[in-house]
Amino acid sequence: MDDHRVMRQDDNGNRFLVATGLGRAEAEALAAEFEARGHKQLYWVEAVEPRAPRAEAPAAEQVRYVVGAALVHRGRVLAARRSAPAEVAGFWEFPGGKAEPGETQEQALERELAEELGVRARALRPLPGSWTVRAGLELRIWAAELLSGEPRALEDHSELRWLGPAELGDVEWLAHDREVLPHVAALLAEG
Template identity: 80%
Template sequence: MEIRIVVGGALIHRGRVLAARRSAPPEVAGRWEFPGGKAEPGESEEQALERELLEELGVTARASEPLPGRWTVRAGLELRFWAAELVSGEPQPLEDHSELRWLGPAELAGVDWLDHDREVLPYVARLLDRG
């Protein structure tokens, strides 16, 4: 079976990372994630993330580095995370999200993350400490 990649983006700006609260589907509504989505055929992970952040949040971003780990979301669907930098625009919850928050390192544990997203928080915290 062919594996389709889903890319989640830890969008970093001024020492904080963007968290997005899901509005759908019902089983994850109200929980927080790093925004992103499925890569289209022929698209690199970086291209997919940059396109998804534009579609979901209305911002221009640049994928900067992959974060450790890969997770099977369901058969044939694998989740990977990337760090990304905000290039231009102010994020808006345009698709699938009801709220956005910029979180500093000390605030990362303060929202109810989806399980896979919670697993990359230590790596995200290190990125925030660097910047």
């Protein structure tokens, strides 16, 4: 049952959601993985209380998704260096963007990759975890495959790099993207 989440606490006592919608064993394994990698923050697993179903949440409470692509081609994954906005410029991410109203996460991912990189890609499946970017905005990273085209940095990126499994730590990732790297490494190991 997908009713657990992984939380973390930094040195200042701030608490953050790392991943949600996980089974207990998966959540415990993810928390243990982060601790084993030497992260200094405290990680723990919490059961998520089921909510009573609602007809529809008010517009102010609806979550909008940002989707990123772990775009795989020939055993490597694409990393994109941000050029804007200023607070994230120079950091690396999995390319993507915000889903438009009425658009599925898969549709948003495929559209964003066409707009940002000039490629045709297919969204395969979401990788474990989701992250709150800010109130009402949640990030999901999806496994995706390149169907056609050569990626080019068309919007908001200054550089692109294809990284193999041993190169995932060679770039300075945005925090949310860095947290999904163990899942990306597993994805690359699949073939």
